Amino acid sequence: MATEVTDGPAAGDANGAAVEKTVTFTAVKPQLFVEYAKVSDAVAFYKSAFGAEEVNRITHPKRKADQELPLLLSVEIKLGSSSILVSDLSEDSTAPGKAVGSGVVFCLETEDIEAAVDQAVKAGAVAEGEISEGEGACCDRRVGKVKDPYGIVWSICTPAKKCVNVEA
Template sequence: MDNPDQGPTAGLTPHLTITGNRAKDAIAFYEKAFGAERAMDPYLADDGKRIMHAHLKINGGHLMLNDDFPEYRGSAAPEAGPVTLHLQVDDADAWFARATGAGATVAMPIGDQFWGDRYGQVTDPFGQTWSIGSPIRK
């Protein structure tokens, strides 16, 4: 069981590295596009500029993120990787519209899919791909 004061204690939690010192912008975007809530205030690095750790909750799940710290890993994070973050939601059309209205671009138009979901994909301004789905209403 998750403790909202301590963060996720089980399961799998995506942890994104945002390039270009734009983690603060990413947090604001995720709040607007996906209704993210801050589970804690972001921790700043010693330089007082970059976010070392941020923890958000989106649609009941957890998302962690940080600015890039190439001095700790030797290379910058990729702008867009082979990972897609999936949101299973109550109304895919509404979530899709909110995300594109906030500035996400359409990667796959939303539509009825053979597996029974209303589904589409968007790319956020930070290069991350998000899929959004909900059961097809009959």
């Protein structure tokens, strides 16, 4: 949990002691950058491959559809109960790094891994290896991996098991 510390009587403490204010976050929305001018294609892929739902679309306030630079800035999609922003990686992008799909793996949970991998492959993803299971797999679950046409790796896993501490 994040906290903010303010000093002095203006902060609400008559004795001048520091008062701690709690900051609450309402969501985490990862931002995924795709190759220049391919946001719409990527969103269509995520809808087809993973059943994503488009929540919001943001266009550039000063660009017109006939300009070279992209009109579309980002699209918010929903996968399950999570949201992801899909954004264009252009020269004037606000992306902190200019590499597409670097250092990110998204994990999707489902009971039917085979069907999910097949659906993603039919939509244009490439399966990465076989579905693994047991101790060698991530988090001791069944896992399949696909790489989407934009370079992003998606792990498709069975839901995490509840950990139960048993004392001997």
